[in-house]
Amino acid sequence: MGDKPDLKVDYDLLIESETSLTNIQREFKKCGSRQGELAEDVGARTMENAMHEFAENWKDNRKQMLQNLEDVLKLVTTARESFEKIDNEQEKQAKGKDKK
Numbered sequence: 001m002g003d004k005p006d007l008k009v010d011y012d013l014l015i016e017s018e019t020s021l022t023n024i025q026r027e028f029k030k031c032g033s034r035q036g037e038l039a040e041d042v043g044a045r046t047m048e049n050a051m052h053e054f055a056e057n058w059k060d061n062r063k064q065m066l067q068n069l070e071d072v073l074k075l076v077t078t079a080r081e082s083f084e085k086i087d088n089e090q091e092k093q094a095k096g097k098d099k100k
Contacts, residue, residue: 009087014080021073028066 009083011080011083014076014083017076018073018080021069021076025066025069025073028062028069031062
């Protein structure tokens, strides 16, 4: 290996991704199933039924999307932590070689 690294990790992008995924996750958790509450305010029975159906589908799909967001967030966090650990170990090794 030469002086040039084989892999360059963009820590800012990883941290930004973690932050964005966390924010999206928080918004999905907050939005809940308010559509069901609003259905009664619409008035028309057909529209009310459609909104209830949408709310149920949203609840199921939201649950899956939240799980997917959690999975991706864990992957990004693990990747960042692993790269940081490797960088720290290599830095310690390099400092140890400098002392010899």
